[in-house]
Amino acid sequence: MQAASPEETHRLGVRLGGLLQPGDFVGLIGDLGAGKTHLVRGVAEGAQVPHSEVASPTFAIVYPYSGRIPLYHADLYRIADEDELYATGFFDLVGSGGAVLVEWLDRVPGAAPREYLRITLRPTAEDARELQAEAFGARSEALLAAWLP
Template sequence: MSAPTLRHSVRSGSPEETHELGMRLGRLLQPGDFVGLVGDLGAGKTHLVRGVAEGAGVERSQVASPTFAIVYPYQGRLTLYHADLYRLADYDELYATGFLDMVGGDGALLVEWLDRIPEAAPREYLRLTLREVGEESRELVAEAWGARPVGLLTDWLLAER
């Protein structure tokens, strides 16, 4: 994989801050956007995902973990596909789910555990890596490949709050 076009890190001091970062990202998502999430259990991915969904106009009560369904669609101001690759063994197993038909499609795609099957990502995408840096503090490293993901990252983390 080539080096990202743009890389930026931000620190979150609490689960609420992580949720708010997600909401800001969710407000910016457009159909065709692909966001991959990487991080250990407890790194804050769930708080971020719930925020993204809320920012995309999804009812809070609709957001659940798609671990067993692999992909779960949410309807807000756009369709947000929430995928979880944790239980999949390899790319062939992912291919059999029909997941690849959603990439670049009519909605935005938010993919947890992308590091388990990195070849699932398209050429242009945004990858967010979360890691614990304290009991409630997290570091979020955002890396963008391609023009649209760079614009998304710029509008999300680098623009005026």
């Protein structure tokens, strides 16, 4: 998928947020500034999270949001390895029934569940991004099929 502007990425996020169900897991891959957090803001809006709740998880590892369903927004940028991730309680939250969005999922081998939707963001121009989505597992395939324009 192509997003020719930040607004387009936001709109893709809003639509994804409207489709998420408890237990869904979305991994976001891409360099700093690729637009991972930007997409998550759209997802939060689409999941009816109040604007005031949404931040970039800079200091904490996981932010819980309460929208139409519980949403957890995590950023693994500063996590060294799987042991450190265990210590943050990440895996307890992941299993607690909300939908989960994880930036930098590729930084920690073992952080990804067996079934999830992986979205890779790549800049193609200053204001344009390519979003590549890959589904692992039946539920993620259904989610992706519903999300695709």
